[in-house]
Amino acid sequence: MASLRDIQNRIGSTKKTKQITKAMHMVSASKLSRAEENATAFVPYSAKIQEVVASIAGSGQDAEHPMLQERKVKKTAYFVITSDRGLAGAFNSSILREVYRTIEKRHSSKDEYAVITAGRVGRDFFKKRDIPVLKEIVGLSDQPNFADIKDLTSETVQLYIDEEIDELIVFYNHYISAISQEVTEKKLLPLTDLSENASGNNSMYEYEPNQQDILDVLLPQYAESLIFGALLDSKASEHASRMTAMKSATDNADDLIGDLTLQYNRARQAAITQEISEIVSGAAAQE
Amino acid sequence: MKTVTVSVVTPDGPVLEDSFEMVSCKAESGELGILPGHIPLVAPLTISAVRLKGERPQRIAVSGGFLEVRPDKVTILAQSAEKPENIDVERARKARERAERRLQAKKDEIDFRRAEFALKRALNRLDVVEEKR
Numbered sequence: 001m002a003s004l005r006d007i008q009n010r011i012g013s014t015k016k017t018k019q020i021t022k023a024m025h026m027v028s029a030s031k032l033s034r035a036e037e038n039a040t041a042f043v044p045y046s047a048k049i050q051e052v053v054a055s056i057a058g059s060g061q062d063a064e065h066p067m068l069q070e071r072k073v074k075k076t077a078y079f080v081i082t083s084d085r086g087l088a089g090a091f092n093s094s095i096l097r098e099v100y101r102t103i104e105k106r107h108s109s110k111d112e113y114a115v116i117t118a119g120r121v122g123r124d125f126f127k128k129r130d131i132p133v134l135k136e137i138v139g140l141s142d143q144p145n146f147a148d149i150k151d152l153t154s155e156t157v158q159l160y161i162d163e164e165i166d167e168l169i170v171f172y173n174h175y176i177s178a179i180s181q182e183v184t185e186k187k188l189l190p191l192t193d194l195s196e197n198a199s200g201n202n203s204m205y206e207y208e209p210n211q212q213d214i215l216d217v218l219l220p221q222y223a224e225s226l227i228f229g230a231l232l233d234s235k236a237s238e239h240a241s242r243m244t245a246m247k248s249a250t251d252n253a254d255d256l257i258g259d260l261t262l263q264y265n266r267a268r269q270a271a272i273t274q275e276i277s278e279i280v281s282g283a284a285a286q287e
Numbered sequence: 288m289k290t291v292t293v294s295v296v297t298p299d300g301p302v303l304e305d306s307f308e309m310v311s312c313k314a315e316s317g318e319l320g321i322l323p324g325h326i327p328l329v330a331p332l333t334i335s336a337v338r339l340k341g342e343r344p345q346r347i348a349v350s351g352g353f354l355e356v357r358p359d360k361v362t363i364l365a366q367s368a369e370k371p372e373n374i375d376v377e378r379a380r381k382a383r384e385r386a387e388r389r390l391q392a393k394k395d396e397i398d399f400r401r402a403e404f405a406l407k408r409a410l411n412r413l414d415v416v417e418e419k420r
Contacts, residue, residue: 038299038300041299041300041301042298042299042300044294044296044300044301045296045297045298045300045364046298048296048355048362048364049364052329052353052355052364056329145299146297146298146299146366146367147367150366204327205327205328205329205355206326206327206328206329207328207329207330208314208316208319208328208329208330209315209316209330213315213331214329214330214331214353217315217331217353218329218331218353221351221353221364221366224366225298228298
């Protein structure tokens with residue numbers, strides 16, 4: 001049986017751990033609310049750009065653009081959004097498992113796919129497994145600005161325009177609520193499902209200078225905004241997931257401290273009982 | 288005066304929403320002036336200043352954006368848009384110097400174009416700030 005001192009040490013260290021997990025829980029909670037705000041602030045932009053793109057693409061006037069056309073897929077790029085740090089429960093592992101499985105299932109040769117990663121965990125995962133990483137970004141802030149990832153998104157979209165990749169699929173954790181996030185797969189490029197979400201007020205626009213030039217500007221921007229949206233969504237999920245993980249860690253620490261305290265008290269009582277019986281038997285021997 | 292509601296939105300959130308009498312901006316095909324009741328129009332904007340005229344005139348530095356006009360509403364969607372008071376002058380100056388240095392160095396074409404855009408953005412920001420003063 002563990003000695004009194006051992007148990008006391010374990011209680012002490014568990015308490016320390018609990019303090020840390022509790023602090024991380026609080027930090028994640030406040031970051032989560034900021035991340036939610038960011039995601040809300042992004043909505044007007046994405047809604048508007050989607051509306052305009054849909055109304056142009058859906059206007060039927062032979063709107064042709066390479067980004068709208070499906071072409072033969074020779075190379076698929078997977079844009080995988082993970083976090084930089086761990087301690088976020090199943091946040092990273094579930095998404096990486098899903099991506100890995102998808103790649104194994106769909107592709108037989110390494111030339112057919114590549115990944116683009118946001119977040120250190122994802123990058124390390126794919127590098128270790130010798131999966132080609134086309135582009136990467138690490139060290140994103142918890143409240144990313146569009147400017148922070150603009151380079152990455154525009155380079156990614158450029159890869160598609162240059163036909164280095166023929167398909168872009170994004171994997172991220174979609175934020176449903178503070179306790180539930182879902183790994184989501186979304187096909188970003190080519191943009192095929194535009195006309196479906198064309199809204200009712202399909203006003204006819206004048207185009208200055210012309211439709212083609214507008215699409216040239218608009219579609220890359222639209223694709224970039226989709227990536228940014230996924231990133232914001234994923235950030236919210238990350239904080240939510242870390243918050244839940246830290247909450248349960250704190251609860252577990254509480255349980256453990258409870259058990260250990262009980263054990264400690266029993267051991268203490270046993271020691272006292274033993275001491276008394278020794279004294280009593282010592283006294284009895286004297287008589 | 289008739290007015291038109293103008294809203295400026297970026298991926299980082301809305302920048303401004305107010306009514307103005309006229310919107311004057313620089314599209315890729317040239318200067319555009321939009322008055323209330325304009326027919327629906329979409330036009331890409333250059334890296335430039337958008338001038339909003341009315342009781343409370345405003346000037347906004349936009350980059351990578353476009354303009355959507357409806358008779359009663361003008362929306363400017365830009366990857367970045369800043370009011371003069373929100374522009375970080377120090378940062379813009381640094382960006383200008385950096386871009387100038389890169390342009391001097393003349394590396395490959397992609398770097399060159401990037402530096403050119405960076406320079407344009409920096410100059411645009413500085414212009415908008417200075418005009419205000």
